[in-house]
Amino acid sequence: MLYIGSHVSFDKNEQLVKSTKEAISYNANTFMFYTGAPQNTNRSKILDGKTLEALSLMKENGISFDKVVVHAPYIINLANRNNLEFSVDFLTEELNRCNQLGIKYIVLHPGSHVGVGVEEGINNISDGLNKVFMNNHSECMILLETMAGKGTEIGRNFEELKQIIDNVENSERLGVCLDTCHLNDSGYNITDFDQVLEEFDQIIGIDKIKCIHINDSKNDLGAQKDRHENIGYGTIGFDNLLSVIYNTKLENIPKILETPYIDKVKAPYKEEIAMIRNKEFNDYKKEK
Numbered sequence: 001m002l003y004i005g006s007h008v009s010f011d012k013n014e015q016l017v018k019s020t021k022e023a024i025s026y027n028a029n030t031f032m033f034y035t036g037a038p039q040n041t042n043r044s045k046i047l048d049g050k051t052l053e054a055l056s057l058m059k060e061n062g063i064s065f066d067k068v069v070v071h072a073p074y075i076i077n078l079a080n081r082n083n084l085e086f087s088v089d090f091l092t093e094e095l096n097r098c099n100q101l102g103i104k105y106i107v108l109h110p111g112s113h114v115g116v117g118v119e120e121g122i123n124n125i126s127d128g129l130n131k132v133f134m135n136n137h138s139e140c141m142i143l144l145e146t147m148a149g150k151g152t153e154i155g156r157n158f159e160e161l162k163q164i165i166d167n168v169e170n171s172e173r174l175g176v177c178l179d180t181c182h183l184n185d186s187g188y189n190i191t192d193f194d195q196v197l198e199e200f201d202q203i204i205g206i207d208k209i210k211c212i213h214i215n216d217s218k219n220d221l222g223a224q225k226d227r228h229e230n231i232g233y234g235t236i237g238f239d240n241l242l243s244v245i246y247n248t249k250l251e252n253i254p255k256i257l258e259t260p261y262i263d264k265v266k267a268p269y270k271e272e273i274a275m276i277r278n279k280e281f282n283d284y285k286k287e288k
Helices: 016-025 048-060 081-101 118-135 158-166 180-186 190-203 238-245 269-278
Strands: 004-007 030-033 069-071 105-108 141-145 174-179 209-214 255-257
Touching (some): 004 269, 016 030, 016 048, 030 255, 048 081, 081 105, 105 209, 118 158, 180 190, 180 209, 190 238, 209 238, 255 269
Parallel strands (some): 004 030, 030 069, 105 141, 141 174
């Protein structure tokens, strides 16, 4: 079955109800959200009543709660030893919030080594994840995201993610989130996605893929820039993205859109989800 959705908002008052209503407005059957602002530590108390209300809304509208995903805040950087204690504590708290909400997956940017080097950065990430799992015993799985490779980012290739996973004691609690824009920008050719999947399977194992961010890219293959584009308007292209979305090996994995707003004001997700379901590109920007 196709599970397709997008990033949606979550606020301190309506919380998961707001997220669910936004996803419904896009005709989505899954979604992703932050439990608070991704750039700071401000977090409101989880309201169980709103969670139950949202669960009822999801059931009524065909949204699969077990496919809903949280994204960890950007300010977590396990690769930086100077920031490690803060990052471990904050990620642990995010897992606690996911546990209270009943969320099974949280996507995490592995981190940036900020000058200490890839190997030390990888060791820091693994060390941090070991501490997080020691602090938290929830069923929520951390999904390491494939990164574009800009600056000192770690996770720019499958080998780096493999190293992190191998150095974590509770590695069964780790999965991977593929990002199509990041894959393209880091040098993986989406036009031959079966080959990319085969390489991933050989290095990490395809069973570790639990979520996919579906984004076109403004950049050429291997540019290492990480600039998302709307579906069908970038260098990856609509048909190539469909080959990812409808790949039979990834059939029941949630696919999440993180594409730019139209003119920075209007969400494109309803139009993009319709195109994906119809398997036909619609130049909705031209028609607006």
